[in-house]
Amino acid sequence: MNTLALDRLGDEIAELSAHLDAATAHLLDLIREFDTREGWNTGFRSCAAWLSWRVGLDPGAARERVRVARVLGTLPRLAQALARGELSYAKVRALTRVATPETEERLLAVGRAGTADHVERIVRGWRRVDRKAEAAETARRHASRALHVYQDEDGMVTLRGRLAPEVGALLMQALAAAREALYQHARGMDADVTTADVSAETPPMALHARTTAPGWLGQRLDVGWAIDVLHPLAR
Template sequence: MFPSMTTERVESELVEMAGHLAAGTCRFLQLLAEFDERDGWAGPGMRTCAQWLNWRVGLSLRTARDHLRVAHALRALPATTAAFAAGRVSYSKVRALTRIATPATEDGLLTVALHGTTSQLESLVQATRAAVDPRPAHARRALHTSRAADGSLLVRLRVPAERGEELMAAIEALVAQQDAPPVEEQCRRGSGEPPGHRPDPERYPGDVPDPRAARRLDALLDLVAGAHVERPTALVVHVRADDPPADDPPDRRAAWIEGGPVVPRAVAERLTCTATVQALLTDRAGNPLYLGRTHRTASPRQLRALRVRDGGRCVFPGCTATRRLDAHHVRWWRRGGPTDLDNLALVCRHHHTLVHDHGYRMAPVPGGGFAFLRPDGVPIPRAGAPTAGTPDVLVTAGTAVGIDDRTLTPLWGGERLDRDHVLTWLLPARARERAA
């Protein structure tokens, strides 16, 4: 692609472009912080600015949240922002630095970032966070998930010591129980052969790098599958079958939950889409017309089909929610909409509320799918328009601030980072004692 360029020139332009990208990323984050401050993302029914970035710019939610955190942190760090805007520090360094930097410690950390490598800075940040974290173990408990390239779910747990011991004891006990051979086989073997040396090939098919770890996971999944979760008791919501006249008293125009409070009609109509609610229709005289869920809510078979058709996620543009989804009647059930797949769509609770309570609308599209409209009638596109750009803009802007192939290179001379020395001025004395 660049046959006329020497290798040295390719290297020089590569590093120089990295500096331009750093400067451009800084500008992007400054604009992002301002956009978020103005709630500019809220217009098309987005739940968060990160969701807007996912929809409009094409960032993953995890990357979008990270960008937002860094963007807002930079507002309090003018020296770091200036170095970032000049292309002197990379986004990776800024991301690490903003995790612990304060106006009081910014200059020292920026010196480390300018003179050291990203890995050195990250190790310093990790040591600092561990030393100054005052929260007890139970406050730091967490479960983080992500997806591997093959679709596997990666789970990272942080469990308080005593609960962790309980969890592992239960897992190890179940592993031992599953590994133990039947009583008849134990009798045949006698007491000289330890149980559990030959896993069941039907339960553990194929070779795994770490059989013990695999059996622990199987035991954990069995523990989870054995948990009993009670289903909530169905609510009964009273809804008028016809649209009451505007001159009816407010209590006649409203809907109400049996044994509970009066609720707005829009709320009642949203509730009637869910399987945990029974709808009691009444005529104008208050006579009950229908109580039941048989033909109102989606059947288990329909729900399975909906999940397949809608990809197991909310169909609202830009939404990535996959949990707590409702089967929404596009033409509302109270208004004669049938409980057919063509009239159903999976929506999360947030967007279900927008449709029923805040004037957002859905409409079927010929050929399949649904169109979405804001309350003012403006269509919401399924995805943001494609972005466009050219590196020439970055180069032109970067040249004005003097970015070249040496700007982003750290001033590190190869010496070992003395973390203890840095921590002496970075941490308060009490935190240094805890770290020791």
């Protein structure tokens, strides 16, 4: 086979590979929509489990397809590059491990400039930097924690602080529970005031009822009992 024929064969391989990548991009679009609409929820644990059954993918490969499909929904430039055959699926899969909408453009340039092996190595280094940055951010946030509780001159209690998200969530839950308990207690107190507490706070009074109702005229009247019987809110 002469050199020209080999060149044509190489071009055909490259062209077909680009078509396969474009088809893969379309496949990922379909997987993302199928996953979002929970078409797999017919007895399967996940979209990956359904793919493994229906398409015959290895479970690990199925999970990776679903992961890449989901991430590409937030990375339109990488998705378009795959759909046009500009980047291989291998490159895009690696880049989606670290790419964000803010870094997508830079990582797209990395994918276009290097081989799949270059991209993998850059992604591994990028992830190491991300982990170090995350650790530094975690340490900074940990050092900035604070909680101050003090009483103002008028007796009101003031809370000021900066808490870790999980600790803050617990505090908010505790405050919500305390607020509900106080609300229920206040409701109970209001109900008591309209009944027995009125008689406890107000001693029975001798009243001459200006009425012809039998049993009232000239008798001691328990105010608490009267309110309990007569007031519409006490019924």
